[in-house]
Amino acid sequence: MSSDKKTQLGVGLDLGTMNIVAARRKNGKVELSRIRDAFLDLESGAKKMLKLSGVSYIERGEGIVVVGDAALEMANVFGREARRPLSRGLVAAGEIDALEILGVMVKNVLGTPTEPNEVCYFCIPAAPVDEDRDVVYHRGVFERIVTECGFRAISSNEAMAIIYSETANEGFSGLAISFGSGMCNIALAVNGIEGFSFSVARGGDWIDEGAARAVGSTRSRICALKEKGFDLMAPVGREQEALALYYKSLIEYCLETTAREFLRIKDKFSLPKAIPLVVSGGTSLPTNFVPFLSSVFERMKKKFPMEFSEVRHASDPMNAVARGLLIQAVQEYDE
Amino acid sequence: MKEYRLDCRHPIVHIPDLQLTLKRGDVVWLGEEALKSTVLQALCAIGAVSVNTGRSCSDMRSAPPPSVRIPRQTGAVVRKNKPVVEEVAPPPQPQREVSGDDLDARIEKAVDRMAERLAQVLSRVPAQQSGDPAILAQVVSDAVARSLQNIGVAAGGVSSKRVSADEPIYIPTGLVSESMGDLPVASAASEAGGLDDAATALRKSRKKTST
Numbered sequence: 001m002s003s004d005k006k007t008q009l010g011v012g013l014d015l016g017t018m019n020i021v022a023a024r025r026k027n028g029k030v031e032l033s034r035i036r037d038a039f040l041d042l043e044s045g046a047k048k049m050l051k052l053s054g055v056s057y058i059e060r061g062e063g064i065v066v067v068g069d070a071a072l073e074m075a076n077v078f079g080r081e082a083r084r085p086l087s088r089g090l091v092a093a094g095e096i097d098a099l100e101i102l103g104v105m106v107k108n109v110l111g112t113p114t115e116p117n118e119v120c121y122f123c124i125p126a127a128p129v130d131e132d133r134d135v136v137y138h139r140g141v142f143e144r145i146v147t148e149c150g151f152r153a154i155s156s157n158e159a160m161a162i163i164y165s166e167t168a169n170e171g172f173s174g175l176a177i178s179f180g181s182g183m184c185n186i187a188l189a190v191n192g193i194e195g196f197s198f199s200v201a202r203g204g205d206w207i208d209e210g211a212a213r214a215v216g217s218t219r220s221r222i223c224a225l226k227e228k229g230f231d232l233m234a235p236v237g238r239e240q241e242a243l244a245l246y247y248k249s250l251i252e253y254c255l256e257t258t259a260r261e262f263l264r265i266k267d268k269f270s271l272p273k274a275i276p277l278v279v280s281g282g283t284s285l286p287t288n289f290v291p292f293l294s295s296v297f298e299r300m301k302k303k304f305p306m307e308f309s310e311v312r313h314a315s316d317p318m319n320a321v322a323r324g325l326l327i328q329a330v331q332e333y334d335e
Numbered sequence: 336m337k338e339y340r341l342d343c344r345h346p347i348v349h350i351p352d353l354q355l356t357l358k359r360g361d362v363v364w365l366g367e368e369a370l371k372s373t374v375l376q377a378l379c380a381i382g383a384v385s386v387n388t389g390r391s392c393s394d395m396r397s398a399p400p401p402s403v404r405i406p407r408q409t410g411a412v413v414r415k416n417k418p419v420v421e422e423v424a425p426p427p428q429p430q431r432e433v434s435g436d437d438l439d440a441r442i443e444k445a446v447d448r449m450a451e452r453l454a455q456v457l458s459r460v461p462a463q464q465s466g467d468p469a470i471l472a473q474v475v476s477d478a479v480a481r482s483l484q485n486i487g488v489a490a491g492g493v494s495s496k497r498v499s500a501d502e503p504i505y506i507p508t509g510l511v512s513e514s515m516g517d518l519p520v521a522s523a524a525s526e527a528g529g530l531d532d533a534a535t536a537l538r539k540s541r542k543k544t545s546t
Contacts, residue, residue, distance in 0.1 A: 029524045056519050067518050103510035108518040140506045148511040168533035172540060192540040316525060327530060331538040 009114055009333045011151065012161070012325030013106070013122040015142055017086045017182030017205070018282055022109040023322035025330065032319055033109040038082040039101045040071040050074075058104065067101060081220075088201055089125045089182035090138045099141060106145050113150045119332045120151035121325040123158040125185050126197040129257060133201070154328075157197050159187030161324030166278045166314050174276045175308070177254055178321060179283035181205055184254050188262065188269075188306075195269040196261050202250055204283035210249075211242035229285075232292040247286070251296045255304070262305050274307040280314035280321065289313070338364045341375075345383040350374050357384070 012023040015037075022033045042050075042057075042064050050057050050066065055074065057064045066074050075082040085091070085098035085105075092098060110120065124139045139155050146153035162176035172192035178185040181204040187197035204226070205219075212222045215238050225239055235244040279293060286292075294311050297304070314320035341364070343357035350357075352372045357363060369375065370386065378384045 025527065025530070026524070028527055030527050030530060032523045032525065034521045034523070035518060056517070058516055058518070069521075070519070099507065099510050100512065103512065104516075104518060107511050108520050137506070141510070144506055144508065145510050148509075164533065164537055168529060168536055172537065192537065193544065315528070319525070323530065327533045327537060330530065330534040331541070 009118055010326060010329030011110060011113075011118065011120040012322045012327070012329055013110065013120055013146065014158075014161075014319075014322040014325060015086070015106075015122055015124075016180055016282070016321075017084065017089050017203070018180070019318070020105050020109050021319060021322040022111075023319065023326040025326070030319075030323060030326065032322065033111070035105050035109050036068040036072065037086060037105065038069075038071045038075075038084055039065050039067045039098075040075050040078070040080065040082045041065050041097070042074070042078070046078075060100075065101065067105060086182060088131075088205070089128075089180060089185075089199065089203070090133060090135065091141050099145075102141070103145050103148070106142070107149050110146070110149050110151065116150060117152040118150075119154060119329045120146050120149075121154050121156050121161075121329045122146055123161055123321055123325055124155045125158050125180075125183055126187070126199045128183060128199045128201040129261070131201040154332075156325055156328055157185070157187055157194070158199075158321055159185040159197055160189060160194055161321045161328070162278055162280050162314060163187060163189045163192075163324070164327045165320045165324030166280070167276060170276060174278050175258065175306070176278045176280065177258075179203065179250075179254075179279060179281035181282055184250070184281075184283075186254060186258055186261075188258075188275075190269070190271060190275070196265050198257070198261055200254060200257055202253060203281075207243060207246040207250060207283070210246040211239065214242040214245070215239050226286065229287060231287040233288040233295075243286075244292075247289075247292065248296055250283075251293050252300070255297060255300060259300075259303070259305050266305060271306055274309040277308045277311045278314055279311070280317045282318060284313065284317050337367055339367070339370060340387040341365050342385045342387070343383075344385060345378075348378060348383055350378065 008025055010025070014021040014023075018037055020035050020037050024031050024033075041060075044059075044062060044064055047057070047064060050064070055066060055070045057066045071082045083098065085102045091102070113120075122142050124135050124142070127134050143153045143155065158180075159176045159178050162178055163172055163174055166176070167174040167189075173190045175188045176186070183199045183201050183203045185197070185199045188195040204223075208219045208223045208226065211217075212219045215222075217239060222239060222243065226243055230236070230240045230243065232244050232247055235241045277297075279290065284290075290311055290313050297308075297311065316323065340362060341357075343359055343361045343363075346359050348357045349355070350372060352374055353365075353369055355363065365386070375384070375386075379386055
């Protein structure tokens with residue numbers, strides 16, 4: 001095999017509650033493929049309308065399935081909720097329909113392997129500390145899907161992928177928080193060695209639900225408002241204020257849980273110096289998220305058991321996990 | 336006539352068709368007829384009680400233990416472990432650390448519920464299947480699981496984790512179908528910006544860690 005081809009090998013696959021993203025190296029750049037993690041099953045009678053609208057669909061049994069962004073748009077048209085194959089970050093057990101849809105989505109974002117058994121690192125969340133759920137089934141399902149796509153599947157912790165993507169200059173030392181839609185994943189590493197990793201079963205969806213309840217609105221309306229963008233440091237109106245309140249609560253919850261987890265391992269794992277706190281994920285996208293987080297942290301700083309050199313956003317918050325997974329896949333080939 | 340020794344291993348066990356209520360450590364001697372009790376067989380299957388090989392009454396005559404007889408409708412006989420000479424407090428059971436002060440009461444309630452459900456469920460089991468220990472064991476396990484589902488016993492302050500009924504038991508194959516067609520995928524490219532350097536550093540770091 002030529003060295004040119006060799007440098008192109010390896011894929012990173014971020015499997016999120018909201019998006020599935022694959023990252024590859026191509027022509028000296030990182031090529032990203034993304035699909036919205038949602039689907040909508042419809043009666044076959046809707047085919048004609050979908051064809052006229054130019055919406056792609058999959059024929060499945062006697063019905064049809066619309067997948068991705070189009071599923072969300074069509075859900076509004078038909079007055080229904082789009083289905084999500086992942087529930088709070090993990091595959092919903094017993095959702096055979098969802099597994100097949102996930103299989104199609106992953107196959108489409110991954111494409112065909114450059115060579116048989118090309119390495120594909122895919123992310124799995126850490127087990128949540130606040131819910132009686134584990135990630136065994138989730139990992140097993142995606143291991144099978146990625147393998148059936150023709151790749152050698154290797155699983156990796158989601159927040160550690162951010163460490164690999166964002167803290168190379170610090171020798172892979174830092175605390176990474178992935179603020180996702182279904183959950184938040186947190187990992188601490190020093191010199192690439194994981195100190196702890198865990199997840200909390202709260203994320204963007206939890207914020208939407210809470211804010212919607214608080215102001216008597218709907219979750220989808222609050223979600224749309226949030227995705228449209230707003231300034232966390234200067235919320236305008238009741239809905240944005242409710243969102244900011246729930247953001248504050250989520251950040252406090254993540255930091256308090258981090259402090260508690262750190263105290264459990266601090267005798268076995270020492271931090272030689274201050275480390276960076278890197279935040280990432282779709283839920284970290286509102287304007288001024290980092291200053292907002294810093295202001296929340298400032299109030300609990302005295303009691304916090306570790307010191308941060310800085311708090312910063314990942315260079316590309318939506319793709320940091322996929323990029324970190326790609327780095328791990330690439331290092332399997334580099335000599 | 337042969338008699339069989341029944342040891343109770345559960346905090347409380349009701350055997351309605353034998354009109355028996357036993358506590359952990361109680362020993363009951365039963366006639367052969369009593370072994371036909373479907374509830375007894377079911378409780379044996381889940382290990383709540385054990386029935387040991389019987390011995391004949393003539394063997395027991397040499398050292399007859401004082402016995403306390405219960406109503407004779409079913410031929411069951413209760414005998415205490417030790418001769419009842421005077422009222423002696425039962426030996427203290429080893430204490431387990433449990434979470435919740437009212438755990439015992441809750442377990443008793445759950446066992447009562449279990450006995451009721453068991454009786455209901457067993458009445459629905461077809462007669463020809465009622466002798467099948469595997470079916471009985473399954474029926475009883477389900478009834479016990481339903482009765483105890485809300486009680487979490489904790490030892491040493493660590494909460495117990497349960498496997499819920501909807502816990503997955505297998506991962507299906509053939510999840511990636513060739514025939515399902517192509518989907519629109521959004522593509523973008525970004526600068527590699529130090530990706531190769533990071534990969535090299537990570538490889539070195541992992542080599543160093545492994546050596």
